[in-house]
Structures are given as structure tokens and as C-alpha cells.
Amino acid sequence: MKIRRDVIRLALEIARESYPNEFIALLTGRKGIIEELIFLPFQAGETSAIIHMDMLPLGYKIYGTVHSHPSPNCSPSPQDIQMFMKHGIIHIIVCYPFSEDSWACYDKSGNPISIEVID
Numbered sequence: 269m270k271i272r273r274d275v276i277r278l279a280l281e282i283a284r285e286s287y288p289n290e291f292i293a294l295l296t297g298r299k300g301i302i303e304e305l306i307f308l309p310f311q312a313g314e315t316s317a318i319i320h321m322d323m324l325p326l327g328y329k330i331y332g333t334v335h336s337h338p339s340p341n342c343s344p345s346p347q348d349i350q351m352f353m354k355h356g357i358i359h360i361i362v363c364y365p366f367s368e369d370s371w372a373c374y375d376k377s378g379n380p381i382s383i384e385v386i387d
């Protein structure tokens with residue numbers, strides 16, 4: 269699995285704009301390359317973020333999720349892992365201060381994994 273650098277940059281930018289609130293989006297793409305974010309209505313509750321998957325346009329393959337943390341902690345919470353398990357296999361967390369390397373990637377169980385960033 270690979271991800272385009274501009275997808276990471278966009279996620280960091282939206283995280284900065286959303287701060288101090290969190291945002292969440294879905295990762296989509298083609299042939300194992302994450303190329304786009306899909307924004308669906310969501311509720312960031314105390315316990316977990318609920319994504320309204322019924323609003324998903326047809327024809328998109330969901331690779332995973334990206335969400336922001338308004339703190340410098342890029343680790344997934346237990347609630348994050350519950351959400352990871354429901355939506356794909358690659359999960360990115362961007363964390364404050366949302367600079368170029370303020371992000372981490374996890375599998376659906378919350379284990380850190382590496383992902384190749386391509387231009």
C-alpha cells in the first residue's frame with residue numbers, strides 16, 4: 269500500500285483548519301495507492317467517531333481512515349481501534365502541530381505500520 273504525498277498534505281491542512289476540533293475522512297484510491305480523501309458527515313463523540321457510511325457514494329473502495337488529534341499524541345485510542353476495525357485496513361492519525369511529519373500509520377488492530385509515500 270502506498271499513499272500520495274498530496275493526500276497527506278491535504279489531511280494535515282484540514283487538521284490545522286479544524287483545530288482544536290478533530291476531523292475524520294476515508295481513504296480511497298486505486299490499485300493499492302491511496303489517492304483521495306472522502307469526507308462524509310461524522311459525529312466525533314466522547315466515545316468514538318461515527319461515520320455516516322450510508323452517505324458513501326457508490327464505486328469507491330475504502331482503504332481506511334484518517335483523523336486528527338488536537339494533541340501531539342499520534343497513538344490510537346481504544347475507541348480509535350474500534351473504528352479502525354470497521355473501516356478498511358490502513359489508518360492514519362495526524363497530530364498537533366500538523367507539520368509534514370506529524371502523522372503515523374496503523375493497521376486495523378492499531379499496530380504501527382509503515383506506508384510508502386509517493387510523489
Ligand SMILES: [Zn+2]
Nearest residue numbers: 337344345348
Ligand atoms: Zn483518535
